[in-house]
Amino acid sequence: MIQMLIKIRKALSDDMSFIKECIEKFQLDDEDLDCRQFVVAVEGNEIVGFGRIRPHKEVYELGSIGVVEHKRNQGIGEMIIKYLIDNFPTDDVYITTDIPEYFKKLGFKKTEPSPKELVEKLERICKSKCREGAIVMVYKKGD
Numbered sequence: 001m002i003q004m005l006i007k008i009r010k011a012l013s014d015d016m017s018f019i020k021e022c023i024e025k026f027q028l029d030d031e032d033l034d035c036r037q038f039v040v041a042v043e044g045n046e047i048v049g050f051g052r053i054r055p056h057k058e059v060y061e062l063g064s065i066g067v068v069e070h071k072r073n074q075g076i077g078e079m080i081i082k083y084l085i086d087n088f089p090t091d092d093v094y095i096t097t098d099i100p101e102y103f104k105k106l107g108f109k110k111t112e113p114s115p116k117e118l119v120e121k122l123e124r125i126c127k128s129k130c131r132e133g134a135i136v137m138v139y140k141k142g143d
């Protein structure tokens with residue numbers, strides 16, 4: 001029932017310093033951090049989580065999902081992901097992740113072949129963040 005107190009809204013430019021701090025701490029994708037891509041989950045005035053829809057050249061990617069440590073395992077991550085899926089501009093919702101078990105429970109499946117630019121992103125970012133074993137997954141809206 002805690003989720004009734006949590007609201008999701010578009011991120012404001014003032015939210016970005018906190019989001020960037022968390023992205024660094026949680027070792028998430030720190031490329032192209034444009035506030036217009038992000039949403040935040042808020043409880044009162046506190047940001048408790050965030051995520052984004054990142055446009056690449058040919059595909060969009062759901063990503064940079066983070067929940068503050070003291071609010072984890074209360075359904076906030078799932079709430080943000082469902083919100084972003086509902087607002088995703090295409091039926092194929094791509095994600096790159098090193099925690100496939102978490103996303104599998106939410107209906108994502110491993111995809112191969114994967115869009116080239118996401119494979120390149122995996123090589124570029126996930127390796128530099130030591131996110132070994134990261135893969136591309138897709139959630140197909142309407143399936």
Ligand SMILES: CC(C)(COP(=O)(O)OP(=O)(O)OC[C@H]1O[C@@H](n2cnc3c(N)ncnc32)[C@H](O)[C@@H]1OP(=O)(O)O)[C@@H](O)C(=O)NCCC(=O)NCCS
Pocket residue numbers: 026028064065066067068071072073074075076077078079096097098099101102
């Ligand atoms: C991953 C993350 C977003 C999950 O958010 P959350 O609000 O804590 O998770 P939810 O409440 O939606 O889901 C909880 C469930 O997911 C599972 N889960 C949580 N983190 C997990 C992880 N890292 N790996 C696998 N399963 C995980 C929990 O065990 C729980 O399972 P249950 O429902 O069977 O009890 C959060 O732990 C986080 O911010 N992690 C650091 C950043 C990160 O790794 N982001 C994802 C990068 S792709």
